[in-house]
Amino acid sequence: MTALEVRDLTVRTSGGRTLLDAVSWEVPFGGRLGIIGESGSGKSLTAAAILGLLPEGMTATGQVLLDGRDLLTLGERALRSVRGAQVATVFQEPLTALDPLMTVGRQIAGPLRLHRGASRTKVRELAADLCRLVRLDDTERILGSYPWQLSGGQRQRVSIAMALACEPRVLLADEPTTALDVTVQAEILDLLDELIERTGTTLVFVSHDLPVVARVARDLVVMRSGQVVEATTVAQALDAPAHPYTRQLLAAARAVSRLPQEDER
């Protein structure tokens, strides 16, 4: 069964420029979809349109079906209860998602109270559990810290903990590891991989980086200039990419040699 489906999603500016052009894809429950494309291809706008967070003046047409319900028809109030509770997000720079003036403990508590209606004591317990889940074992210190007192990797772990706090159906991750150095990036990808597997959360993972997507996604949508140019699987894209643009992305990724070379596989 389909967890999230985007059907003919088209986004236009108030000036009539088409930024997304009839984008369609779907991801089944427990599926892992990667969306890849170069800068400006429309990946982030797709994510924003799904969440009802398009910049002012842009309009979206088509359908965004979550469990069969079209999110594009929902008002702001209804959307707010979808965001976080049903579709959670992790973004590139956790500092923009985290409030610099609030301790990590209070930030993790927010969604737990709002969406899960947990009591104060229960919230403290759940927050500590979540920290351990994302392997922030120095729980008391982490919960009492402000975001700027943590490393980039720790902050992204906190964002992941917050995203998973409400047991969302879909986790939408937009370049979640791009700002991290390669070692930390690998740790965060392994963590995401493990948590997604364990919780059965449906994953939509947006990145410009094919090797990164290949690590966590199974299905793949390749975007260019606001359109889907190829819908395939990661395995197929690595093995026999059909579209010239996908071949180009693969060649570029191989050139920096983080994917097995053709003769090594």
Ligand SMILES: Nc1ncnc2c1ncn2[C@@H]1O[C@H](COP(=O)(O)OP(=O)(O)OP(=O)(O)O)[C@@H](O)[C@H]1O
């Ligand atoms: N606020 C905006 N106003 C006008 N055009 C915009 C705005 N935001 C994005 N665009 C345009 O929409 C297109 C898609 O942008 P989008 O941010 O979705 O690309 P992306 O694939 O996510 O790129 P990146 O990897 O750099 O984030 C681009 O042509 C971009 O210039």
